[in-house]
Amino acid sequence: MSNRTATHKVVRVTLDSRTEMDDHLVKESPLTIYYNDKELVTLLCTPEYMEDLGLGFLYSEGLLKEPSHVTTTRLDEEKGIIWIETNKTDFIAEKLFLKRYITTGCGKGTTFYNVMDSALVKNLDTLLTIIGDDVFQLMRDFQHNSELFKETGGVHSCALCDSKKIIIFREDIGRHNALDKIIGNCFKEKTTLDDKIVLTSGRISSEILLKVAKIGVSIVISRSAPTDLAVKLANELGVTIVGFVRGNRMNVYTHPQRIKE
Amino acid sequence: MSNRTATHKVVRVTLDSRTEMDDHLVKESPLTIYYNDKELVTLLCTPEYMEDLGLGFLYSEGLLKEPSHVTTTRLDEEKGIIWIETNKTDFIAEKLFLKRYITTGCGKGTTFYNVMDSALVKNLDTLLTIIGDDVFQLMRDFQHNSELFKETGGVHSCALCDSKKIIIFREDIGRHNALDKIIGNCFKEKTTLDDKIVLTSGRISSEILLKVAKIGVSIVISRSAPTDLAVKLANELGVTIVGFVRGNRMNVYTHPQRIKE
Numbered sequence: 001m002s003n004r005t006a007t008h009k010v011v012r013v014t015l016d017s018r019t020e021m022d023d024h025l026v027k028e029s030p031l032t033i034y035y036n037d038k039e040l041v042t043l044l045c046t047p048e049y050m051e052d053l054g055l056g057f058l059y060s061e062g063l064l065k066e067p068s069h070v071t072t073t074r075l076d077e078e079k080g081i082i083w084i085e086t087n088k089t090d091f092i093a094e095k096l097f098l099k100r101y102i103t104t105g106c107g108k109g110t111t112f113y114n115v116m117d118s119a120l121v122k123n124l125d126t127l128l129t130i131i132g133d134d135v136f137q138l139m140r141d142f143q144h145n146s147e148l149f150k151e152t153g154g155v156h157s158c159a160l161c162d163s164k165k166i167i168i169f170r171e172d173i174g175r176h177n178a179l180d181k182i183i184g185n186c187f188k189e190k191t192t193l194d195d196k197i198v199l200t201s202g203r204i205s206s207e208i209l210l211k212v213a214k215i216g217v218s219i220v221i222s223r224s225a226p227t228d229l230a231v232k233l234a235n236e237l238g239v240t241i242v243g244f245v246r247g248n249r250m251n252v253y254t255h256p257q258r259i260k261e
Numbered sequence: 262m263s264n265r266t267a268t269h270k271v272v273r274v275t276l277d278s279r280t281e282m283d284d285h286l287v288k289e290s291p292l293t294i295y296y297n298d299k300e301l302v303t304l305l306c307t308p309e310y311m312e313d314l315g316l317g318f319l320y321s322e323g324l325l326k327e328p329s330h331v332t333t334t335r336l337d338e339e340k341g342i343i344w345i346e347t348n349k350t351d352f353i354a355e356k357l358f359l360k361r362y363i364t365t366g367c368g369k370g371t372t373f374y375n376v377m378d379s380a381l382v383k384n385l386d387t388l389l390t391i392i393g394d395d396v397f398q399l400m401r402d403f404q405h406n407s408e409l410f411k412e413t414g415g416v417h418s419c420a421l422c423d424s425k426k427i428i429i430f431r432e433d434i435g436r437h438n439a440l441d442k443i444i445g446n447c448f449k450e451k452t453t454l455d456d457k458i459v460l461t462s463g464r465i466s467s468e469i470l471l472k473v474a475k476i477g478v479s480i481v482i483s484r485s486a487p488t489d490l491a492v493k494l495a496n497e498l499g500v501t502i503v504g505f506v507r508g509n510r511m512n513v514y515t516h517p518q519r520i521k522e
Contacts, residue, residue, distance in 0.1 A: 006489040011513040013393050013520060023512060028488035040403055044467065044490070132274050152504065154464045154486035173466065173488055193278065205413045206289055206433065225415035227289035228267040229305070232497055244414065251284055252272040259274060 001028075004046050004148055026154040034083040035063060035260075046155060046172040049181045051075050053172075054082040056184030059099045060211050062093040067187060084245075116210050124218040124238035125192050129161040129260045132250070135221060138166065139245040142199050143223075145169045158182055159199040160217075164175075167196070176204040179211055187217065193217050204230045204241060221245060221257055225254055264288075265307050265432075267411055287415040289434050295344040295353075307409075307416060307433040310442045312336050312435075315343040317445030321472050323354040363510055366405070367435060382404055385457050385479040385499035390521045391424040393511070394498060397481060399427065400506040403460050404484075406430045419443055420460040421452075421478075428485065436463040454478050464493045474498045480519055484505060487514055 010023040020169075028045040031042045033054050045053055051073055058064040069088045075081075138161055146157045148171040158178035160168040168185055172178040179200065185192060197219040199210050202227035210233065212220045221242040226234070234241045234254040241253040252259050271284040290308040294301045294315050294411040301324075306314055312334055319325040330349045336342075401420055407418045409432040421429040421437035429446055433439040440461065447454060458480040459473050465487035471494065473481045482503040487495070495502045495515040513520050 008489065008492055009518075011517040013396075013511050013513055013517075015394065015397075015509045020453065023514075025489040025492060025514075028490035133276065136276075154488060195509070202377065203434065208519075226286065227415060228269065228286040230487065231269055231286060248276045250274050252274055253269065253284075253286075256272045256274075258409035259272075261279070 004048055005151060020147030023152050026148065026173055030080045032081045033057060034081065036085055036089055037083070038202040043174070043177060045174060045177045047077070047080070049170060049185070050080075050082060052078065052181045052188070054084055054184065055118055055187050056180035056182065059183055059187050060085060060180055060214065063090060064187065065090070067190060085134045123236075124194075124213060124216065126216075126238075128163070128195055128197075128218055129258050130197065130219060131260050134163055135242060135245060135250060135259065138197075138199060138224060138247050139221065141166055142169075142201075146171065146201065157199075157201040160186065160201060162195060163197065166199070174223075175208060176198065176211070179208065183211070183215055189198075197221060200224075203227065204243065206230045206233055209233050209237075209239060209241070213239050220249075265309055266412060285412050287409065287434055288340070291341045292343045294318060297346055297350055298344070300418060304435070306436060306438045308338070308341070310431060310446070311338065311341075311343060313442045313445030314438055315345055315445065316448050317441030317443065319374060320444055320448050321441055321475065323522075325353060325448065326351070327513065328451060332464055362495070365471060379475070385455075385477065386478075387479040387519075389424070389458075389479055389501075390519050391458065391480060392521050395424055396503060396506060397510060399425075399458075399460060400482065400484060401463075402428075403425055407432065407462065418460075418462040421447065422458045422460060423456060424458065427460070430467065436461065436469060440469065444472070444476055455511050458482060461485075464488065465504065467491045467494055470494050470498075470500060474500050479516075482511075 005024040006027050007022050012019045012021050017029050028044050029046055030042050031045050031050050067251040069086045071087050072085045074083045096244040123173045142159055148155050155171045156175040156178050157171045159166045160182050168182050170178045170181040184242050192218045196217055198217050199221045203220050203224045206229040209230040223245050226241050226243050231253050240255040242250050244251045264287055266285040267288050268283050269286050273280045273282050288308055289305050291303050292306050292311050330347045332348050333346045335344045392426040403420055406455040409416050416432045417436045417439050418432045418436050419445050420427045429443050431439045431442040456475045457478055459478050460482045464485045465483050471492040480501045484506050486504050487502050492514050501516040501519040503511050505512045
């Protein structure tokens with residue numbers, strides 16, 4: 001059992017038996033982000049890589065631009081609070097954040113959000129390619145890595161890869177959190193991203209697509225399906241969406257030139 | 262193909278072939294909710310039962326209490342806008358909504374949210390029970406109903422049942438939306454809920470649990486897992502969580518007295 005899971009007594013019921021046993025549940029904990037001493041947001045997440053989650057969330061929301069702008073980060077894991085201080089306050093980004101969170105609720109995305117964000121994302125005309133067989137192999141490795149899921153059945157996985165191997169792998173109860181944890185890590189490490197690929201266990205929605213495009217990643221792969229809105233945005237933004245990778249079969253929804261034989 | 266899906270050309274790639282074909286994608290559309298002439302929130306959803314979604318969302322957020330308070334609802338399906346007018350403005354609920362959506366982001370839930378909402382939800386000491394075998398049968402019917410999922414692989418399902426059969430079944434790209442569509446329908450129809458059961462295809466998070474408890478439903482069933490926080494809240498609030506219903510096997514996480522032999 002990892003510290004990402006908690007043990008809980010359950011009653012296992014079958015057609016003819018009823019047994020009390022221990023089960024492992026994935027932990028769900030609040031992480032409150034203070035940005036320059038202001039309480040900004042509370043996320044519910046799997047409590048690990050919380051600094052990366054804080055940084056990744058702020059980057060995804062446009063509130064952080066450069067690692068050099070961050071002066072301090074302090075995490076109280078016990079209380080689930082992270083304080084991130086910067087030497088640059090972006091008042092416009094802050095206002096947009098508040099406006100978005102008032103008018104859109106939930107990071108659930110909006111017309112406002114989409115229009116704004118697609119306008120900010122530049123078209124990705126990367127020359128990155130990947131061989132079809134390597135997609136199948138990456139997905140096999142990805143599935144193999146999904147240990148927390150196997151243990152608890154309750155999380156999403158996300159990975160950053162190059163065209164041959166997985167570089168960072170994260171799991172979280174939220175699809176967005178898992179991706180933000182990766183984005184936060186890349187932000188800190190100043191990882192080059194235009195030659196990288198994102199794998200996700202979940203559906204590719206418009207919001208996931210925009211997050212991926214925003215960091216300059218031009219191939220996103222899932223064993224699940226994209227939505228029609230994600231496909232439209234990917235078409236415009238130059239992102240290759242690969243879905244339904246199962247066994248030795250996959251669907252390429254947009255910009256198939258990046259998938260080589 | 263239903264009007265919930267869109268057709269899109271995909272390239273199906275296998276180890277030794279590459280074929281262009283049509284694929285059905287689940288639609289993802291914005292629904293902007295105006296509450297008493299104020300723009301409140303934009304949800305991304307599967308575009309059907311949008312009036313129910315609007316009403317259910319407002320009810321879940323505490324902004325609607327009684328059907329008789331609603332004076333008009335007007336839906337522009339094309340533009341994805343719904344206007345809901347009431348003869349009662351709850352300023353406190355509105356402020357709480359804004360506060361929540363500012364400080365918590367995303368309906369992603371928060372300590373604030375949880376503390377507030379658990380305080381508002383009364384302990385559910387219903388005498389409702391269900392026979393174990395009937396849980397297995399309900400889940401088989403539920404799986405059988407999940408047509409949109411089968412077609413597109415990209416949505417969550419949610420159902421309201423009594424102890425023998427499914428009464429309402431909804432699908433949406435969002436777990437929360439699917440449940441809110443059901444809540445909105447029950448709100449309009451003044452459905453009695455203390456003898457009902459909620460089935461969901463997704464993980465039971467703290468937020469799903471709170472929504473279910475808030476409408477007075479005391480049994481929630483999933484083929485997926487609950488989080489530890491959902492289990493803690495269910496323990497306190499008197500809700501029975503049944504998870505991992507697969508075939509003739511299930512785990513009862515809380516208040517197992519409601520599952521009879």
